[in-house]
Amino acid sequence: MSAAVALGCLRATSHPLQRAGAWAAAVMAGCERPDQVGVSDLDEVAARIVADACRAAVAAKDAPAYDWWKVLFALYPNAKVTHAGRTRDEDVLRAALAGMFAPDALDGGTWPCTFCGTDASALWAKSMLPMFDTNKALNTLPPGVAGWPVCRGCRVAMWALPYGSWVTAGSATVLSCEREGAERQFAERNVQRARRIMHAGFTGLAAGARPELVVLRALRGVGPELCATTLWSFKNDNQDPWLRVTRTRRAIPRFLAMVEGNAPLRRGWRLLELALTQRDKSGKVAAHGAAEAARLLFEAEDGRSRSVLRQVNYLLREAEGTWSPRDLSDLARLAFTYAEEILGMDVDLMPVATVIADWIEHGSGSPRGRLAEYRSVALSDYKLGLLLVQAHGRLWFDGRPPQAGPEDWKPLLQQRSRAWEQRMLLFASVSKLLVERGVAVNEKPVDAQERERTERLVELPVLALDDDDEMGAA
Numbered sequence: 001m002s003a004a005v006a007l008g009c010l011r012a013t014s015h016p017l018q019r020a021g022a023w024a025a026a027v028m029a030g031c032e033r034p035d036q037v038g039v040s041d042l043d044e045v046a047a048r049i050v051a052d053a054c055r056a057a058v059a060a061k062d063a064p065a066y067d068w069w070k071v072l073f074a075l076y077p078n079a080k081v082t083h084a085g086r087t088r089d090e091d092v093l094r095a096a097l098a099g100m101f102a103p104d105a106l107d108g109g110t111w112p113c114t115f116c117g118t119d120a121s122a123l124w125a126k127s128m129l130p131m132f133d134t135n136k137a138l139n140t141l142p143p144g145v146a147g148w149p150v151c152r153g154c155r156v157a158m159w160a161l162p163y164g165s166w167v168t169a170g171s172a173t174v175l176s177c178e179r180e181g182a183e184r185q186f187a188e189r190n191v192q193r194a195r196r197i198m199h200a201g202f203t204g205l206a207a208g209a210r211p212e213l214v215v216l217r218a219l220r221g222v223g224p225e226l227c228a229t230t231l232w233s234f235k236n237d238n239q240d241p242w243l244r245v246t247r248t249r250r251a252i253p254r255f256l257a258m259v260e261g262n263a264p265l266r267r268g269w270r271l272l273e274l275a276l277t278q279r280d281k282s283g284k285v286a287a288h289g290a291a292e293a294a295r296l297l298f299e300a301e302d303g304r305s306r307s308v309l310r311q312v313n314y315l316l317r318e319a320e321g322t323w324s325p326r327d328l329s330d331l332a333r334l335a336f337t338y339a340e341e342i343l344g345m346d347v348d349l350m351p352v353a354t355v356i357a358d359w360i361e362h363g364s365g366s367p368r369g370r371l372a373e374y375r376s377v378a379l380s381d382y383k384l385g386l387l388l389v390q391a392h393g394r395l396w397f398d399g400r401p402p403q404a405g406p407e408d409w410k411p412l413l414q415q416r417s418r419a420w421e422q423r424m425l426l427f428a429s430v431s432k433l434l435v436e437r438g439v440a441v442n443e444k445p446v447d448a449q450e451r452e453r454t455e456r457l458v459e460l461p462v463l464a465l466d467d468d469d470e471m472g473a474a
């Protein structure tokens with residue numbers, strides 16, 4: 001960190017890309033926060049950005065170092081360093097880029113910086129700024145203006161961006177979070193990862209890791225206080241740019257702390273992670289369960305995202321035979337805790353669940369057949385209503401007065417908020433009741449060896465990648 005007099009040349013603004021870049025620059029400079037970055041720190045970071053970019057731009061197409069060029073191309077497709085006709089002489093290219101991060105000449109004409117408002121003398125074309133290039137961009141230039149005024153700190157930040165974001169060969173993801181500590185941890189992790197991509201290429205990283213997992217770990221690192229996060233993923237392609245925004249609810253840090261601090265919940269979450277692990281034909285992990293489970297806590301703006309409840313429900317309904325009574329109980333508990341903590345639901349489904357469990361246990365025919373019947377209608381409001389009426393009548397007829405009536409199950413069947421979630425929780429409750437009563441409904445016996453393997457895996461910590469860390473893979 002430089003002398004106090006030179007500070008204040010870098011600010012983290014509320015623009016998500018500038019902000020991610022400012023955190024990256026702070027990490028690269030070894031500073032705790034962006035506002036502690038001094039002029040000489042900025043010099044060093046700028047020099048490193050240029051050196052890394054030039055090395056990548058002249059690398060052979062099959063060299064690992066070329067992967068960093070792909071990252072730059074995805075963010076700045078029209079910049080000098082990514083241009084198809086660029087020189088392949090590293091020194092010439094470095095000289096061409098040297099002016100990018102030159103100090104602002106404050107004695108001439110200046111304008112307020114587009115991002116932070118500081119006096120800026122440089123006008124940057126859209127080609128230098130990610131997501132500024134097309135109709136779908138976040139910003140457009142006012143008519144008659146030659147370029148965007150961008151101060152030196154923000155110019156460095158906008159090119160430190162790929163270091164602070166979770167990048168792939170074609171996209172980048174940045175984090176905005178109410179807790180700065182989490183933003184810093186996310187940037188720290190990605191700066192390390194960027195270094196690895198430059199040296200070993202993307203194949204040097206394990207497949208299947210995800211930015212959502214890095215975010216959850218960062219949230220765990222800053223404590224259980226309520227805070228919201230937003231992930232912005234984008235591609236700045238000339239033809240088909242896109243931006244995808246996902247968010248977590250503010251109660252997520254508290255929920256994570258509860259999961260970690262409570263053995264049945266932790267076990268339930270691990271079961272979820274294990275069930276979501278996917279392997280390719282050779283047995284290598286293609287999708288890490290921990291990363292896939294982390295995604296379930298992020299909600300897409302367009303509503304097209306899976307949720308923890310939906311996934312647990314799917315596991316209970318589709319893979320029923322593979323769960324031990326303890327598994328079922330832990331998964332059901334996880335679902336209820338999620339509903340209560342994250343969705344704010346407070347429902348007592350036991351009376352209705354008892355009606356269905358009684359009917360499955362004592363009705364005519366086999367319990368297995370009746371469970372299959374319930375499973376097939378469990379999420380349908382109309383069909384579940386018919387089944388409940390049938391079960392209710394049957395129990396009366398058999399001289400077992402039912403524990404609940406139509407008034408109790410009405411909230412589950414109406415077209416109102418959370419009715420669908422209640423039906424999913426009802427299924428978890430029924431499954432748990434049946435197991436507690438020892439009603440034999442398993443369709444296939446659980447393989448003992450498989451069971452033992454699962455028991456070993458389920459004891460591992462949550463939010464960890466299954467094999468090794470992503471960056472320890474190579």
Ligand SMILES: [Zn+2]
Pocket residue numbers: 113114115116117118150151152153154155
């Ligand atoms: Zn600025």
